[in-house]
């Protein structure tokens with residue numbers, strides 16, 4: 001049986017993943033055209049490459065349909081509740097760095113921290129007849145973070161893209177999203193709360209231990225870890 005390795009099928013994350021494995025003598029490439037999501041592997045036997053959405057990698061690992069997968073830590077933490085029971089970190093890849101943050105309009109001069117947001121949220125409901133809305137696709141991580149900070153008077157509004165635009169479009173008062181350069185926040189006149197990020201994410205190689213690996217697959221994994229200079233997670237030793 002082959003080891004199924006899933007990597008993002010487009011964008012910077014895919015390009016950097018291909019380059020990262022290439023630098024470690026594992027050649028990953030698309031098998032055909034840009035639109036074909038099958039991959040080719042050289043430099044190691046027994047590995048099958050699958051190109052898929054970064055957002056789907058966590059689910060496929062948790063279902064045991066992928067043995068290995070590259071995606072952002074943010075997506076694994078958001079999509080797999082008890083991720084450590086199903087998935088192990090093999091290597092952090094050192095790119096795709098981004099922080100999950102909460103941001104509010106710059107003109108909210110009385111809001112710099114979560115405590116300030118909490119105070120405004122309580123007043124907001126009385127003043128506007130509805131709860132303060134936070135647009136995000138990171139529902140679980142944001143809820144957990146706000147709960148631990150004691151912020152309760154808010155509503156999550158789902159936003160799967162262009163999240164920073166929701167404030168201007170009046171569908172939310174605040175947002176929670178990934179930022180790296182800060183340019184998108186700046187362009188949308190938003191400022192990050194000062195308490196620090198909810199999560200610091202980067203591209204990571206994960207291994208699934210949901211279904212047992214065959215002996216041949218284990219051997220391939222050991223070889224991969226050697227080539228990548230990665231330490232095998234406990235569950236695989």
Ligand SMILES: Nc1ncnc2c1ncn2[C@@H]1O[C@H](COP(=O)(O)OP(=O)(O)OP(=O)(O)O)[C@@H](O)[C@H]1O
Pocket residue numbers: 011013052053054055056071072073074075096097098178179180181201
């Ligand atoms: N501006 C950014 N800088 C660095 N990393 C980012 C940035 N935006 C998103 N990422 C990271 O890239 C990964 C993929 O993000 P996202 O799900 O938005 O990708 P996508 O290309 O929209 O994927 P999909 O194929 O699911 O639509 C996430 O782990 C995220 O943290």
Ligand SMILES: O=P(O)(O)OC[C@H]1O[C@H](OP(=O)(O)OP(=O)(O)O)[C@H](O)[C@@H]1O
Pocket residue numbers: 160161162163164177178179180181182183184185
């Ligand atoms: O801090 P910055 O460097 O400006 O990057 C942040 C932006 O990058 C991501 O969006 P992406 O370009 O993936 O598009 P999306 O809005 O569809 O998620 C993220 O959702 C932010 O909008």
